[in-house]
Structures are given as C-alpha cells and as structure tokens.
Amino acid sequence: MIPLSKPEILAPAGDPSSFLAALAAGADAVYCGLKHFSARMLARNFSVGELGRLADLARQKGRRTYVAVNVLVKPDEIDKAGRMVKRLVDQVSPEGLILQDPGMAAIARQAGYTGELHLSTLANMSQPSGMATAAALGFTRVVVPRELSVDEIRAMADAANPGQTIEVFVHGALCHNVSGRCWWSSFFGGKSGLRGRCVQPCRRMYEHRGQQGRLFSCLDLSLDVLAKTLLSIPSLAAWKIEGRKKGPHYVFHTVAAYKLLRDEPDDPASKKAALDYLEQALGRPGTNYGFLPQRPKNPVDHSGRTGSGLAAGKLSRSEQGGGFHLSARIPLMAGDLLRVGFEDEAGHQIIRISRAVPKGGRYSLRFEPGQRPESGSPVFLIDRRAPALARILENMEAELAVIPEREAAPVEVNIKLPKPYRPARRVAPAAVSVWRHPDLSKEKGVFGVWVSLSRAHNLPLGRAKSVWWWLPPVIWPNEESEFAGLVELLLSRGAGRFVLNAPWQRGLFPADSKAVLWAGPFCNIANPMALAALKSLGFSGAVISPELSGADVLALPGQSPLPLGLVVDGAWPLGISRTISPEIRTCMPLASPKGEVCWAVRYDQNYFIYPNWRVDLFDHRDELIRAGFELFVSLREPLPREVPARERQGLFNWDAGLL
Template sequence: MNRRFPQILAPAGDMQSFLAALSAGADAVYVGLKHFSARMQAANFSLDELAVMKRMAERRDVRLYVAMNTLVKPGDADAAGRLIDRLNKTVAPDAIILQDLGMAALARQVGFSGELHLSTLANVSQPAALVWLREKLGMDRVILPRELSIDEIKACAEACPQDLSLELFVHGALCYAVSGRCYWSSYLGGKSGLRGRCVQPCRRRYQRKGQPGRLFSCRDLHLDVLVKTLLDVPEVAAWKIEGRKKGPHYVFYVTSAYRLLRDEGATPDARKQAQDLLEQALSRPGTHYNFLPQRKQVPVNLQDQTGSGQLVARVPKGGEGTFAIKPRVDLLAGDLLRVGYEDEPWHQMVKVPRRIPRNGTFDVKPMGKRPPKPGTDIFLVDRREPELVARLKELEKELSEIKAPGKSASTFSPRLPAPVTKRGRPRLSQVYRRLPMGKIEGEAAVWLRPGMLREVNRTLVPRLWWWLPPVIWPDEEAEWMRAVNQVVTSGGKRLVLNAPWQMAMLESLRRKSTEIWAGPFCNLANPLALQELKRLGFSGAIVSPELAREDMLELGRQSPLPLGMVMEGLWPLCVSRTLAEDVKPNEPLTSPMGEIAWVRRHGQNVWVYPGWPVDLSAHRQELEAVGYELFVRLNEPLPANVRSERSASSFNWELTLY
C-alpha cells in the first residue's frame, strides 16, 4: 500500500464481503465479533475466522480493524476483557475500534498490541479534544462525525497532533441522529443502538397534520468526486465506507470506486468510471449532507424513496396470491429482492432462482403478514454477477488453505476500581433552559448558552449547576470556550459536561473549587469508564439513562465516583444536526404505532423528543440505598399542542438492555 494516500477502509459483515473488499483493493477492512459490536445484526465473525482472515490480509499488506464499539454494562468487564485477551493472542488485529472508555481500559490492562481507534459513536466533534485524547487517553485515531463540513474537517486536522490520525466516512448509510446521541430504539423497547441492536424507528412513516411521510429517514452519504478535496488533508488517514450489513456486491463496487477516485480521480475518465461503479452499488439515493458549507443538503428528502437498492419493479394490481413482476433490468440467479420497506407488514426478501431478462416474467409468492398493496416498490438490494462470483471463489480457495491457529484460552480477570466510600447527601437537581421565577425545589441547574450570563444575576452564578450541550461543533467551539470561561471566571463552581472530551476546554480554567460532573450523554455504564473519568479529574457522573434496574443498581455498588441519574423529565429520542423542511418545531408527529414525537431546536442541534416523560421517582429510595446521590429532573416544557395518551415511561428499568 502506498502510505502517502489515505487508506480505503472497507466494511465486512460476513466472509463474502471480506473477500470482496480484498478483491476490490481495500487497504484496510473493519469487522465485528459475535459480541460487543455495534452492528449485531450483521453476521460477524468468530476468533478462528478472524485469525485466518488476518493472515490472508497480511499477505496483501491489508490492515484488519475489529469493532468492539458498544456500551459496556456493569457485568460485562470479565467477558469483554477475556475476549480482547483472546483476540490479541489469536488474531492480533491492527486496531480495536471502541466507544466506551471502559473498553479502552480493558485493552490497556490486557496489553493489547494494536492501535486504539475512538469510534464515531464517542462523538468527538471538537478540535480542542484531539490533543487531549492523545495525551490523556492514548488514542491512536479518532473517527469524526458524519455531520462535518470540509472546513470543519480541516479545523480538526489543524488541531490534530502528529501521532494521532483521523478517519472519515465518505459513503454509506446516514443515521438521522448524531452518532452516540440516539436513544430512540432503546426508549421504545430496550434495543439500544449503543449496544448494536437498533431497530431503526427513524425509518418509519410519521404523520404530520394527517399526512404520512418518512420524516427522519435519511438518504445515504455519497461524497464520491468531492473526496478529492480530502487529498489535501493528510491528517485524514482513512476514507471509511459504511456497510457491515451490506453484501459483497456493494462492498466490491463502492471500494473499487473510492480507490479509483483516490488514485486517479483527477482525470475526467476516472471520475466517470467511479460514478458508474457507485451507481451499480445498490445504495439509497445519495447526499453530500454538510460537506460543502456553501451548499449544504438536508439528507431527509420526502420526495425520495429511502430504501436501499435499485427500484426494479412494482407490485401489480391483482389478487392476493402469487403475482408476476416484469423487472426493468436483467435479474441474475442469486440476486436478492426486497418487497416494500421493513416497517410494512408485507415486507419480504426474495431470492431470484434463475436469470430473468429485462421485461421478462418473475412470479413472487407473498410471505409477509399481509399481501403487498398494488404499487409497492420492489428493490434489487444485492446481486451475484458471474465475474464477482468467480473472483470470490478464487479467494475462497486461498482462504481454505490457511490453517486456523489452535484455540486460545484466557484467564484474564479485570482490575476493577474500589467503590467510593464517602457518599454525599441525596439531593435533587432541577435542570432548566431558562431559570423560572420564584423558589426552586432542590438545586437549580441551567443549560448553558453563549451569551447567557447577560440574563443571569451574577450572585446566582456560583450556586447554579451549568450544563454543557451533548454536541459542540467545530465552527462554534470558540464561542463555547468563551461561554465556559465566563462562567468559571464569574465564580461558577459546578459544571456538567455531556462529552468527556469537553474537559479539554477546561484545562486552563480548572480551579480546586470547581466541581465537574460527567452528564448523562457521556453514556457511562461501567466502573472502569468511571475510573477513567476520576483519573481525568471528574468529581462525579450522571449515568446512562438507558440502563435497566439491575445494571443501574450494580453500577451504584461498584462506582469509584459519586453518581447521579436522570429521575424525571423529557429525555430526547435523539439529537440531530438536520431537520426536514416540512417538519416544524413543536408540532406533534405520530408513528404508525401511535407514538408521539416532536422536535425543538437548541442552537445548531435539533432535539427529537417523545410525547411522554421518564419517571423513575418511585425508585429513588432503592437507588439511594446503593449510593446514588444526585437525582436530576429535566424541565423541558411540552409544547401546548402536543398531547400524548401514554403515561410516563420507566425507560429500560423493567427491561433487559440488549
């Protein structure tokens, strides 16, 4: 591999896709294990499989990265640590991709020999954090958010220390939410995106004023020819392609296209050839999103279909039984069709058994809960063209000749921190956007905004808790640093940071009297992560609100830091940086299941809220008994026209967080 160029980093969710990535000339491939992967719906790999794959990749000077990028729960440390230990001995991947500081601590305890790459789920959106992450946490690479413009990417590159590299998504599915700031799937039933179990409720149809539409379903990110501007940013060491749930056809064509754009993209012929390859990849309609700051695109376009694949037919009018379609393109044996969308009752996948010529006849037998409506879209989502199948068979033969190493055992036992022994008195903290008039029960807290101190009586500054937002973007970092500086120099003593890396803004402002807590958006769920925060100077932590009862209680017993939790209030389904033009703030939006959502802007961020609050107040005594001392009430007013029939939620308290 020519090290002057950025790596083309391809996804592989199964063995065929891994071989397709090699065949297309990927410089690196990222994969997942059967556990602790943020794409648990992909097939993923065993350690034996990965060991063979690593040896095959080494023959081609291709690097192998393993994603262990899930939220680590209190009881996960033993299993996760032993898995990293065995991974290190058996596979020795070039890097682990992680989001949880507890996973990083385990990798260091094990003596992992590869690099540590901080996932986009960790949401490192501030240039100031990069030096801090290298110096304080020893990260080797940071994967940037998908929402950044080229100017913001360059600002991160300018702040990047020499021994830290950056990685950037250039193609693939876009989440509506900022990565690491989505709780939608978890809030509606315990299947957490941070645990790799997202059921994609944002892809559903929501009704606005009686009109249905996919109001939060994004097109795919397609930077295609725009990536040439990244060649002037050497700190971006990898162009990443999303798609560990995709098949080998997609992986081969997209990887081939971006390799061509990197190596020969300056010529018109190369650009045209690359675009032809991308058109064959069966992606969703594409967008460059915020990449061009002067020409931003809203990735949610209600006029587009946002199903992946190429539209090849529609269900004809007729009876409820088997129906015939006439495809607009040739279909090949082994091609995979999708009838409708995943949230429709007639959704099904259909494998094509033989070649069907364009405008030929192919009979489809409905297998869903209901027969599809006439006019339902049918998409070609994966295919097996003979040339690619032949290439993969050659590589399969080579792979089969590589011997797997023997089984490796692990006796690793993690060193857990000692639990905190000195507990503070239990207290209520009420968080407001603007302070109300009159007496406040408990301790008052406010969400900080730039320029906010002009509205606050200076005598109140030392008495308030000051909350920072869950995302601070590069183009607003300077004004946030000024705002934090004003709070601290005006006597502010208690800050809540909603990303651990926001501590980088306080390095020159820290005072012995300053109390700094990690907020709930830090997604803290295990004692090792809390120990890392303690080492970094945090005074306490408000734990992840996603945790189920047993997890939350166990964390209280194990924590090396004083703990808090979100007890009441409107917790967001997600935080985004975009909003469909047809969606207005504070108006009710209804899912097919009758779930109410609504949105509100706070600065550059769009917060999507449910119509019903969290309420765990009935369990406060139980939480106090295991050491929780700060109980947070989020006072986000419900819009006057939003009314939900649902009662308050206990989030995942009574569930198992998958």
C-alpha cells in the same frame, strides 16, 4: 501533525464474502465485528477463528484488519469484554480496535492488546479541543461525525496530537440522529443503538400536520468526486465506507470506486468509472449532506424513496391464480436478491430469484397467505452475485482455504477494577432541576441551567456560583470557540460546577481549573472502568446512563470510583440531530403508526426530538438512596401546548432491561 501521502480505503465487512470482496477490490484495511460487543449486531459478523484466518490473509497482502468492539459496556460485562479482547490478541492480532466506551481502552490494555485504539464515531468526538482528551486516554485515531463540513474536518485534523489521526466517512447509510446521541430504539423497547441492536424507528412512517411521510429517513452519504478535497488534509488517515450489513457486491463496488477517486482524482475516465461503480453499488440515493459548508443539503427526502437498493420495478397482481408478477425496470440475474416493499409495511420480505429477467421482462411470484404485499409495492435489487464477482470470490476463497486456523487456547482474564469511592459520611442526595429558561423568582437554592449560545444574554450570571452549568450533548467545531468563550466568562464570574455531556468537553477547561466537573448522562457512562477513565481526566462525579436496567443502575455505585447521579425525572430525548426535514414544524406532534408521539425543538445548531412522556423513576428513590446515589436530576423541558401529554410512567429500561 502526521503528513499522509494517501488515506486508507477502509472497507466494511459483515461476513467472510464481504471481507474477501474488500480485499479483491483493493481495500487497504477492513473493519468488522464479532458476534458480541459489536455495534452492528444485526450483521452476520464473525467467529474469532474465521476472522483470524481472514486477518492472516489480509496481512499476506499487506492489508490491515480493525475490529469494532464499539458498544456501551454494562457493569457485569468487564471481564467478558477482557476475555474477548484476549482471544482477539491470540487468534486475530488486529492492527486496530474501534472502541466507543472510554473504559474499553484500559480493558484492552489489561487484556494484552498493544495495537492501535480508534475512538468510534459513537463516542461523539465533535470538537477539536477534545482530540487531546482522547489522546490522554490512549486513542491514536478518532472517527469523526458524518455531519461535519470539510472545513470542520480540517479543524479536527489540525487539532490532532503528535501520533494521532482522524478517520472520515465518505460513503454509506446516514442516521438521522448524531451517532452516540440516539436512544430512540432503546427508549421504545430496550434495543439500543449503543449496543448494536437498533430497530431503526427513524425509518418508519410518521404523521405530522395531517400528512404522512418518512420524515426522519435519510439518504445515503456519498461524497464521490468531492472526496478529492480531503486529500490535502494532513493527519487524515482513512476514507471510511459504511456498510457492515451489506453484501459483497456493495463492498466490492464502493471500494473500487473510492480507490479510483483517491488514486486518480484528476483523471476524467477514472472519475466516470468510479461513478459507474457507485451507481451499481445498490445503496440508497446519495447526498453530500453538509460536506460543502456553502451548499449544505438536507439528507431527509420524504418525497422520494429512502430504502436501500436499486429500484427494480413494482408488483402487479396476475390476472389468474392470485399470484403477482414483477415487470423488471432493469436487467436481473439469476440469484439476485430482491427486497419487496419497506420493513415497516405488511408483506415486506426478501426473495432470491431463480432465473435471469431482461429489462421489461416479467417474473412471476407467489407469496404465503398472510405475507402477501399490496399490489404496486416497490421492489428493490439489494444484492447480486454477478459471474465476474463470483469468480473473483472463488479465487479468494481458494487462497483462504490454505491458511490454517490458529489454535484456540483457554483464556482467563481478570480485569483490575478501580477502587470504589466511599463517602466520608452518608448524606441525603442532592436534587437538581435543570432548566432551559429558569424562573429566578422561584429557584432560590441550587439548580441547573443549560449553557446556550442563542440565549447567552439571558444566562443568570449573577448567580453563577450556585448554578450547575450544563454543557450541551453536542458541540460542533464551528461553534466551539464561542462555547469556550462562554465557559471562560462563567469561570470569571465564579462558576464552580459544570456538567459536561461529552467527556471530550474537558478540553474546554484549563488543565489547572479548580471547577468541579461532572460527566452528564449524555456521556453514556455505564461501568466502573469508564468511570475510572473519567476520574483520570479530572472529573469529580458522573450522572450515569439512564439506559441501564434497574439491576445495573443499583449495582454501579458499589463499584464506582466516583460519586454518582441519575436522571430520575423529566424529558429524555429520543435523539439529537443536526438536521430536520423541512416538512417538520418544531413543537408540533409527530405520530408513528404505533401511536408513539414525539416532537422536535431546536437549541443552537441541534434539534432535540422528545417523546410525549417523561422519565419517572421516583418510585425507586429509596432503592437509589440505599445504593449510594448522591445526585438526583430532573430535566425540565416545557411540553408544547400542541403536544398531548401521555400519561404513563417512563421507566426507560428499568424493568425491561437493556439488551
């Protein structure tokens, strides 16, 4: 383990002003993304040239720059990704790259990058034994999930290999689903969170048992004074602040707060100042979620607001003229950015006010026809340019102005692809149904079973040799030893085939294990370089991501170094979460305003949220056979009696494509 005196304060930046605000507030490092291959595509993001100048300014001040290239990479994007990394090498020289796709590590090295490789939280490294697997692929830092308790964070750090560290989120937005385990936006229309294009369907209103509420919308994570407990954890390299879609006001205040909490953790005045900074940061209300294992908090609070920003008042109709006025709950400054209502409501919009308004004062507003909000709509302050911060940014911009942009040279990168797998002879693809509770009287041949702690006593151990044993998509640190024990038991009973639904689950098996290991569809594998990474870890095959378009699915077997499978039928989850609103009853329908119905069910420590229609690609079976797929998977999830089945063909992104 690496003894670290102080973790970095790692700040987000979605635009140049936020980058400068992070440096001005004292951030040790800044992470950001380009206009492509970033998991925050809705942020402004950076061109390579402007990021190069900002990174040079950061280096002059002894700070570091990390660039997020943290998306799932499609089969035809490998050379494009390599060229982008080469441009980063030539014009930015970032100290670290943040990667989700396991194949991007090899792409980055082939493109000439020699700096640190950080494994994104979207890769879902959720178990200590996986740290060694990440190290084997070249990752020197792992960004751990937001759902972990302090004890679990310590377990992850204790498992770090020599030269390896972890990074922990201390503040910012919480997703309802585990990072890297959400397909909600993609399943509803091809805008994938794994590609940085999530439209946040979890923030919508849902109807459940006759009541409406934002039943999946979470508060923000805010460890504030509790972050002190992280200081004693060795191999913890960074306190990370989420917020690449936020403005410089948020970045400056959150960085200033956590710098105080890190540097003066026992000083009452510093703690008070830090909390004041966080109060002014204009985020959502905060929660420490599951950080304290003895006092976990549910982050879903549908009874309160979960929109970002500081509540600034409500709209009222003016008595004359058909306009509106805002009665300010807080003092407002000229130039303040206000959000009217919520994104999924009529009349939602962003406005900038033109004059200062005292607390209790009125500000008149007019809206275009067709964009008028309801009277009583809440208004939130989401960004501001206070004069003091504006002056700081002006000074920083003057420093930046004298730094020249590095010359952009032509870039040509041809990534060496792995040798494609070719079977000795073509055979009909195997068909495997995967069950939670198999009926052994009906399953006579090969079938799949989910490995579960809560149902370990019912696993069909007597048929261990003929079963494909499926590990869950998320294994948490506090349950890893039990899953390791189950794997050991299955191996002792002759189990020979396992499907691992995170590459890092390879660490549950002895290095010399003779078991056949396949990567499951929840590994989000989508390109030949990722498949080559799996092969280097000892995998024998992979069930690829069902998010891909039909064209990408059909192209991949010809490029893959491993035999491939695909989920062609059954229940695919919208997402997997470690929490759920106390208002939600499992196995009961929830309906969005657009009529989309879903339901939740708990397995071990995770909640699976399913839509009420199935994936159904059987019409493409002949194409898939010709393409070379060797395994067809059906995920058998029983539909609750109370949930109405929707009669539609679930093609996922086969025709629509994946953005």
